[in-house]
Every structure is written in structure tokens, then in C-alpha cells.
Amino acid sequence: MLSKRSLVGVRSNFHTLAVLFFMLIGMQAFAADPAVESGDEAVAAGKALFNTNCKTCHKLDQKLVGPALRGSTDRSGIESVKSFIKNSAVVIASGNAYYNKLFKEFNGTPMPAHEFLSDDDLNNLLSYIEFGDVVDPSAAVATVGADGAAVATGGGIPNEYLTVILGVLVVVLLLILVVLGLIISVLTKYLTKQDLDADDDEFVNQKTDLKKVFKSDMFVVIVTALVIALVAKTALDGLYSVGLQQGYAPEQPIAYSHALHAGTLQIECQYCHTGVEIGKSANIPSANICMNCHTHVQNIQGKEGVSPEIQKIYDAVDNNQPIEWVRVHNLPDLAYFNHSQHVVVGEVECQTCHGPIQEMEVVGQHSALTMGWCIDCHRQTEITTEGNAYYDKLVQVHSASKDALKVKDIGGLECAKCHY
Structure with missing residues (x-):
């Protein structure tokens, strides 16, 4: 039987769920930035703009003349990136700490202004920068730091899953709110037709009291459940990333450029990594292998004297000391991997596991492994x-x-x- 008590319960649940609904809307808006689209059309348009205006100085995931660009919207914000692209000199002159640090880090190299780009052009360009040319979308994508070096982001649970879960919760809550709203409307109309005393009449027509909503048991239970869910996701992200070194790109004792040697000069990987076709390990090249070329090549073409980096090779040979290269790819001892089996028998290309090595200035772990x-x-x-x-x-x-x-x-x- 419809009663005042029924209306009390329904109203209480309605108010609590309404607050939760708007909380989830806010969380969903925070989880996904609508200004940078991942659609194919936007990415394709952005790629054309990138190739025309940016390709000479920038790459998405590696340093070139300027820093690697992927993840720039996370590092400094979308509007800040847009302003910098349109006129970097104005942003630097404004005293922006992030861009002034970046400007000094890249030896004060100015970036040309792009005032001719419209807001739509900039949105498409950022879409390509953030979502374009991802080699392995099934693996966690390594982002880059301010200096353009790769930074491991770990595996974790993709943010897209969280967005989908929040979206489903929002839809379900919206449906519940609609149903509760209809029930409240029916109860209110029914009770107003009854002979009510002054207290009951005042209650039926009362205004919403948010203090009571926030103090209600249901509100406390729902908020607690949300907090537990977020903590659980954070913990799972941490567990998924244990032992994962994707994006690890340590500084080496000699600034050896794979982009120059494997890319521009097209030296085969097997020339330096001699064990890749005959054994389990690819092995790290010795200084003697370097000297096969650098006995004659002492500097970049057009420059005089011995390059400081090449001099380090000469010093290693003269002192009969090995170059202490820092290992990048390191499988756990419990796992067996044979390079010759994959490279010779399986005919697997080096780039399948190591990524576009011919484009890397600083080698980093490309795949999750x-x-x-x-x-x-x-x-x-x-x-x-x-x-x-x-x-x-x-x-x-x-x-x-x-x-x-x-x-x-x-x-x-x-x-x-x-x-x-």
C-alpha cells in the first residue's frame, strides 16, 4: 500500500543515486579527454599535417632535432601544446616553466610559428601525435619523458576498460533514476489526493535536503565501494607492471646511434651482433668490431679531428678494456629464448621484437616481452x-x-x- 514511508525511502534512494550519477559523469569526463580524438579520419588528417610541418624535426616516439611528441598533451596540457605549436616564442617569453626547460634542453633551438593552423588542424595533429602509427596496439604503449627518452608505463589495465565500465554504470544509474523519478511522481500525486494532516502535507511537498543525502547509509556504502574499486584497480595496475621494462632506454657509455648506423648507413644487425644467427644470444659487439670501420672513420663527414664518442672506442682498445654497454633487453632466468632458432629457422625480422631499431637514436625496449x-x-x-x-x-x-x-x-x- 502506498504510504508516506514509501515516499521517504524512494526519495532517499533517488537523491543518493542522483549524486552518484553526477560523480560518475565527472569521473568519466576526467578519464577521457574529448579534445583529442582517436578516430581514423582525425588521425589520417593529422598525419598529413605532421608530414608537412613536423616530420623534419620530430618523431612520435624518438628524439630527433626536437623531443619525441607522443604524450605531449599529458605532459603540458592540450591548450598549452596548441599555443606552443602556433607560436613557441610567445609561450617561452611568457615564462612557461615546462617549455623554457625544454627550450634550454634542446640548445635553444627555436621552432617556427604555425599561426596558419586552425583549431581543427591542431586537434587533428594532436590526434595523430597521440594515436597515430602505434606499432603494437595490443601491448602497453611506452610514453616519453620531457627529454624525449622512453619511459616505461607498464602494462596495467587499459584506461579504455575503465571508461567503458564507467559508461555502463552511468547508463544503468540513469535508468534507475528515471524509474525512481516516476515512482516518486506517482507516490506524490497519490498522497496529495489523500486527506493529510499539516505535518504529512509539509513532508510530501518538502524540498531536497542535501545534508541528509550525504549522511545517508546508501551514499556512504556507494562511495566506499567506489573508493575500494579505484584502489583495487591501482593495485592490479601495479601487479600487471611487475617485471615489465617496456620503454626502458638507459644511457650508454658511448652515444651510439642505431638511426645512423642501421638506418642511414644500412649496416645489417648481424654485422655487429654476430651471435644472432649461430647461438642463443645476439651478443654485444666488442670494440674490435667497431674498429673495423672506425680505424678509418674518425668523425662525422665534414668535421675535423676525432669525435669524442669515437675517441672512447680508441681509449677502450688502447687500454685493453671492454666497453661497458648497459643491457636493455633482459628475460628472466626461468625463460629460454634462442636467437638463432627465431632468426635463422623462423626467419623472424629483428624489428618484430625490437621495434623500428633503424629509427632509434637511443635504444629502448620496444615490446613487452x-x-x-x-x-x-x-x-x-x-x-x-x-x-x-x-x-x-x-x-x-x-x-x-x-x-x-x-x-x-x-x-x-x-x-x-x-x-x-
Whole structure:
């Protein structure tokens, strides 16, 4: 039977859920920045602008003349980045601490003004900078610091999942609020038609008391649940990132540029990493390998004297001391990986695991190199069986399947393959 008590309960729940609804709307707005779109059209338009105006001095994930650009909106804010692109001199002159530090870090190299770019152009450009040309979207993407060096972001739970969860909660709460609103309306109309005393009439027509809403048990329970959920997500993010070094790019004793040697000069990886085709490890090149070229090449073309970085190689040879290169890629001892098996037998390109190494000034760990990442590769990689009698019987057995023969079909998912 409809009563004043029913109206009290419904109103209380309605007010509590209404506050929670607006809290979630705020959280969702914070979780996703609508100013930078990830749509294909915006990214494509931004790429054209990038190639025309930015490509000479910048790359997305590596330093060039200027810093790496991906993640710039997180480091200084969208509007700040737009202002800097349009006229960097004005932003620097304004005393902006972040951009003044960046300006000094890159030897005071000025960036040309781009006043001709419209706001839509800038939004498209930022869309490409943040979402364009991601090599491995299934892996966590490494962002870059202010100096353009890669910084490990870890695995974690993608923010997109949190946004989807919040979106679903908002829709569900909205539906509940609509239903509760209708119930309140029906109860109010019913009770106003009854013979009510002064106290009851005042209650039915009362205004919302937010203090009571915030003190209600339901509000406390919901807020507590939200806090626990956020803490749990943070903890899971931390657990997912344990042992993950994606983006790790240490400073080396000699500023060796893979972009110059492997990219511009097109020196094969195998020339320096001689063990990659004959053994488990790719091995770090010795100073003697460097001297094969640098006995004659002492500096960048057009400059006189011995380059300070090349001089370090000469010093190592003269003192009979190895160059103490810092290891970048390091699998745990419990995992077995054989370079020759992948490079020679599997014909896997170096870039498949190490990323666009020919574009890197400072080498960093490009891929996650987690067990899941390796297993996913084994599930997707097809086996080349033509001209190899070793696979004849396997192909015959596998012929009934609609899928091509893949690494997973020849034992690539067996535990003992990698954990010996």
C-alpha cells in the first residue's frame, strides 16, 4: 500500500543515486579527454599535417632535432601544446616553466610559428601525435619523458576498460533514476489526493535536503565501494607492471646511434651482433668490431679531428678494456629464448621484437616481452613449410584444419619449450 514511508525511502534512494550519477559523469569526463580524438579520419588528417610541418624535426616516439611528441598533451596540457605549436616564442617569453626547460634542453633551438593552423588542424595533429602509427596496439604503449627518452608505463589495465565500465554504470544509474523519478511522481500525486494532516502535507511537498543525502547509509556504502574499486584497480595496475621494462632506454657509455648506423648507413644487425644467427644470444659487439670501420672513420663527414664518442672506442682498445654497454633487453632466468632458432629457422625480422631499431637514436625496449606477448606471437605466426620435408607429415595431419599451420601447432605452446 502506498504510504508516506514509501515516499521517504524512494526519495532517499533517488537523491543518493542522483549524486552518484553526477560523480560518475565527472569521473568519466576526467578519464577521457574529448579534445583529442582517436578516430581514423582525425588521425589520417593529422598525419598529413605532421608530414608537412613536423616530420623534419620530430618523431612520435624518438628524439630527433626536437623531443619525441607522443604524450605531449599529458605532459603540458592540450591548450598549452596548441599555443606552443602556433607560436613557441610567445609561450617561452611568457615564462612557461615546462617549455623554457625544454627550450634550454634542446640548445635553444627555436621552432617556427604555425599561426596558419586552425583549431581543427591542431586537434587533428594532436590526434595523430597521440594515436597515430602505434606499432603494437595490443601491448602497453611506452610514453616519453620531457627529454624525449622512453619511459616505461607498464602494462596495467587499459584506461579504455575503465571508461567503458564507467559508461555502463552511468547508463544503468540513469535508468534507475528515471524509474525512481516516476515512482516518486506517482507516490506524490497519490498522497496529495489523500486527506493529510499539516505535518504529512509539509513532508510530501518538502524540498531536497542535501545534508541528509550525504549522511545517508546508501551514499556512504556507494562511495566506499567506489573508493575500494579505484584502489583495487591501482593495485592490479601495479601487479600487471611487475617485471615489465617496456620503454626502458638507459644511457650508454658511448652515444651510439642505431638511426645512423642501421638506418642511414644500412649496416645489417648481424654485422655487429654476430651471435644472432649461430647461438642463443645476439651478443654485444666488442670494440674490435667497431674498429673495423672506425680505424678509418674518425668523425662525422665534414668535421675535423676525432669525435669524442669515437675517441672512447680508441681509449677502450688502447687500454685493453671492454666497453661497458648497459643491457636493455633482459628475460628472466626461468625463460629460454634462442636467437638463432627465431632468426635463422623462423626467419623472424629483428624489428618484430625490437621495434623500428633503424629509427632509434637511443635504444629502448620496444615490446613487452612478457609470456603472454610471446604466446600470442606463437598463436599467430604461420610456418613456412614449402621445400622443407621435415614438415610434410605435419602438413598432412593438419590438412583437415581450415587454419594454416602455425607455431602453436608444432609445440609452440608447450611449457618445456621456454621453461627448461
